[in-house]
Amino acid sequence: MWKSLGKVTVPTPGTPVNVLANVDFNDPVIQALGGKPGRFSCAGILCQVFHLNQDKGYVGDRADFNKTTGVGLLAACGKPTQNTIPSAGANIPNAPGGLNAADYWVDVDAPSDGFIVSVLIL
Amino acid sequence: MALPTTAFVNGALPTNPFPLGLATVTSAGLAVKLTHNYTDIDAIRAQRLVIEALAGNSGVVYVIGEPTGPPWTLPGGGGTTSGADTTNYLNVLRVLAKGETWEVPAYMMNEISIGHFYVDAATNGDKAIATAVFA
Numbered sequence: 001m002w003k004s005l006g007k008v009t010v011p012t013p014g015t016p017v018n019v020l021a022n023v024d025f026n027d028p029v030i031q032a033l034g035g036k037p038g039r040f041s042c043a044g045i046l047c048q049v050f051h052l053n054q055d056k057g058y059v060g061d062r063a064d065f066n067k068t069t070g071v072g073l074l075a076a077c078g079k080p081t082q083n084t085i086p087s088a089g090a091n092i093p094n095a096p097g098g099l100n101a102a103d104y105w106v107d108v109d110a111p112s113d114g115f116i117v118s119v120l121i122l
Numbered sequence: 123m124a125l126p127t128t129a130f131v132n133g134a135l136p137t138n139p140f141p142l143g144l145a146t147v148t149s150a151g152l153a154v155k156l157t158h159n160y161t162d163i164d165a166i167r168a169q170r171l172v173i174e175a176l177a178g179n180s181g182v183v184y185v186i187g188e189p190t191g192p193p194w195t196l197p198g199g200g201g202t203t204s205g206a207d208t209t210n211y212l213n214v215l216r217v218l219a220k221g222e223t224w225e226v227p228a229y230m231m232n233e234i235s236i237g238h239f240y241v242d243a244a245t246n247g248d249k250a251i252a253t254a255v256f257a
Contacts, residue, residue, distance in 0.1 A: 001238060002187045002226065007211035022210060027197040044227065051182050051217045085182075085219045091227065118187070118215040122233055 002120050003033060007050055008106055009114035016058075016065055016105035019047065019117045033121050040101040044091035044120035047106060049077045051085045055109035059088045067107050074104075096122035129160040135256070139172075142236070142252040147243035151205040153186055156239045156252045164237030169257035170225055171234050173241070173250055177221035181244035184208075185224060187215045189238050206242040218250070231257045 006022035023030055025037055034041055049057040057077045058067040065072030075088035092098035099119075106115045129135055143159040156173070157163050175183040184206035188194050192204035196212050207213050216224050226234055234254075241250045 001189065001235065002215050004187060004211065004213050004215050006207075006214075022198075022212065024198045029197070046216065048216055050211075051219065081219070083219050083221050085217055085222065087216070116211050116214055116217060120227070 002118050005101070005117040005119060007114050007116050009112055010106060010108045011112055013108050013111060014067075016060055016063060016107040018063070018102065019045070019104045019106060019115070020102050034097075038102050040119065041097035042099050042101050042119035043093070043096045043122045044089060045099055045101050045104060046087055046089040046118045046120075047075075047077075047104065047115045048085055048087035048117075049080050050114045050116055051080050053080055053108065053110065053113040055079050055113060057109075057113060057115055058107045059115075060105045060107065061103060063105055065105060065107065091120065127161050129163045135163075135166075139253045139255045142254060144249055144251050145241050146247065146249045147183070147241060148246065150243050150246050150248075153192055153205045153240035153242040155191070155237070156241060156250075157237050166236055166254070167232040168234045168236050168254035169232050170227060170255040171236055171239060172223060172225045172253045172255070173218065173239070174223040174252070175218035175220055176249045176251065179220040179243070179245070179248040181220070181248060183218040183248055183250050184214050184242040184244075185216045185218065186213050186240040186242060187238055188213055188240060189235070192240075
């Protein structure tokens with residue numbers, strides 16, 4: 001199933017936010033999916049810039065990834081338009097729990113922009 | 123011509139890919155199930171599900187994934203909703219701009235429960251069409 005992890009807002013550009021920021025680990029649904037702090041196994045993850053963002057968004061693989069130097073940067077997503085809402089994703093088709101969603105952070109250029117994040121659980 | 127209400131013909135879907143047809147969000151905030159045109163395919167699993175927001179839409183379309191019908195209880199005491207959670211987006215899988223398509227991947231054999239997908243919209247009357255592909 002695809003499971004939404006909600007909108008992840010970045011209050012301060014340059015300070016990445018983990019994609020699990022909204023996840024309530026006491027939620028029985030999340031627990032049934034095996035989600036726990038620091039570990040949310042999935043087969044795929046989709047990070048889509050929020051459609052009302054004012055500027056670009058970035059996805060990285062560490063809490064201190066740097067959108068400027070590129071250290072830890074996985075993807076840069078353009079500012080959304082009326083006809084395109086960019087996204088970045090990853091998947092491991094042959095390993096249903098091979099990705100850990102906790103390993104991904106997002107950053108933005110404009111304060112309070114964000115991403116909508118969802119994961120594929122097989 | 124009136125739409126048929128059942129998808130199966132002689133125990134099988136007549137085509138693969140199978141078009142689920144049009145889903146019109148009459149009232150923004152009230153989600154429409156992608157399978158709403160048929161009464162007998164909610165339990166079907168597909169390998170891929172292709173959802174397109176029509177180019178003539180006025181605003182965005184929200185794709186929702188929920189295993190049961192609305193109203194949905196949002197996590198963290200967020201209340202209930204019968205459409206997209208447009209506060210924290212906790213039931214939104216992806217947002218489609220007008221004309222955009224999302225090919226929902228399962229990557230493996232038929233793992234997409236097509237009866238779990240709904241669409242909502244920011245504007246009354248906006249539409250999406252969907253097609254299911256079976257492995």
